[in-house]
Amino acid sequence: MASAFADRLRKNARHLGRWAARTGLTAWRVYDRDIPEYPFVVERYGPAVHLVEYPRRAQRAAGGHPEREAVLGAVAEVLEVDPGLVFTKTHAPQPWGRPRDGRLSDAGAEFEVLEGAMRFLVNLSDRLDTGLFLDHRNTRARVREESAGKRVLNLFAYTGSFTVAAATGGARSTTSVDLSATYLDWAGRNLALNGAAGAEHALVRADCLRWMDEAREAWDLVVLDPPPHSTSKGMRGDFNVQRDQRRLLSRALALVAPGGVLYFSTNYKGFRLEPEGLAARFDELTPRSLPPDFHQRDVHRCWRIEGS
Secondary structure, X not given: OOHHHXXXXXXXXXXXXXXXXXXXXXXXXXXXXXOOOOXXXXXXXXXXXXXEEOOOHHHHHOOOOOOHHHHHHHHHHHOOOOHHHEEEEEOOOOOOOOOOOOEOOOOOOEEEEEEOOEEEEEEOOOEOOOOOOHHHXXXXXXXXXXXXXXXXXXXXXXXXXXXXXXXXXOOOEEEEEEOOHHHHHHHHHHHHHOOOOOOOEEEEEOOHHHHHHHOOOOEEEEEEOOOOEEOOOOOOOOEEOOOOHHHHHHHHHHOEEEEEEEEEEXXXXXXXXXXXOOOEEXXXXXXXXXXXXXXXXXXXXXXXEEEO
16 A cells, blocks of 8 residues: 555655745755655655656556556645645666756746746656756855855756756856757746846757857856767767766866866766866765755755865
8 A cells, every 4th residue: 555655755745845934945855755655756746746756667568557556645735735736757778878957848838937036947757857946956056155246157058947047146147058959948937037138148959068169258157067078969979977077177177267166966877976187175075965855865065166
């Protein structure tokens, strides 16, 4: 029976719900595969819920978790949400080179959520990812606190959440670089939602690796959150963050102004930092970079890096 799942979900919702209300969050993780027998992630996004199943190999072969419908019913009941606002997905291992942001739907179920003083648009239906990585909440807060009067560069910008953090923190200017026109448009809408759509916030569509080779400016704060790997048609060759980290980090550090800082993060499982040969000081922020609503503590690795 799914009663154990429902009990844990209820306990988490009560405890974390109070925390989310105190901190001004309407987007937060309620359940994070807490019970091994129920490998689900449940996230609240305003009035809606995002439910993702992480089936084990045997469950994938059998078509999914045997109590999936009971879990879905428990989510709707415990969180008091209309079943029509519970968006369900299944996470499957991705073959090498397959885009992790492939479309699942064209339903366009978009919602606005709050993260303290910041506002973001999320889409719960069309892709596996929602457009807002909740595990980076603490790092976004750091970027916001450190951005006043600074020039900020966001590489592999995705939907621009770090750019929003910088802009609302008083950045003098921001530059967001991403290869996806869809995500750059999304980033622009997020900036506009926060009253930061001026010319000082540049959106650049480009292959980040090639763009870094050609960039001649310097920024006071740089955010680097690349995908684990990519074989996008718009890139020269393939990219793997473990294999290519020195090339990536050396290029990014070259764009940091004297006295500036680079934030680097990756969700590549088993990532091993290889700082040899890089003239910089590395301060690993994980696990303290992970917010309290994340039960799984290996969701990302994050460093604050200062050049020598």
